[in-house]
Amino acid sequence: MKKHLYLTSGLSILLMLLLSKGLVAQPGAALNFDGDDDRIQLEGLNLTGAFTIEAWVKPSEKSDFSTILSNKYGGYEYSGFSFAINTYGSSNGKLYLETQLASVVSSASVTWGVWQHVVITYDGLNAVKMYINGTETGT
Numbered sequence: 001m002k003k004h005l006y007l008t009s010g011l012s013i014l015l016m017l018l019l020s021k022g023l024v025a026q027p028g029a030a031l032n033f034d035g036d037d038d039r040i041q042l043e044g045l046n047l048t049g050a051f052t053i054e055a056w057v058k059p060s061e062k063s064d065f066s067t068i069l070s071n072k073y074g075g076y077e078y079s080g081f082s083f084a085i086n087t088y089g090s091s092n093g094k095l096y097l098e099t100q101l102a103s104v105v106s107s108a109s110v111t112w113g114v115w116q117h118v119v120i121t122y123d124g125l126n127a128v129k130m131y132i133n134g135t136e137t138g139t
Helices: 002-021
Strands: 051-057 066-070 081-086 094-099 102-109 116-122 128-132 135-138
Touching: 051 066, 094 116, 094 128, 094 135, 102 128
Parallel strands: none
Antiparallel strands: 051 116, 066 081, 081 094, 094 102, 102 135, 116 128, 128 135
């Protein structure tokens, strides 16, 4: 019982801290990027082993990559990863994961101008899966 009480208190304190710092999304609020050098910069974002990245997005059609989360500069040869909506050249709107010298592209596309839930998972060995609104769209 004491562990549960401590855990609940710890989570309550963490939630209050995050809310006070504005790090937890508030109802009716979202980040709105105009597509011109917008970003939130985080330090130490290195994914190793299994991971899941998910986000709610409302993309606008454009002719460049719409990055969701990345820790690399653009370009196939650079280390790191980039999870994006492929709007480069073809504007096909497919989910795109690029790592150094490898990439995975979803079979389905996002819908422009509509809120949707996008997810990418990696099992830590070799399987990458992508989802749009809960429907698997590529491995």
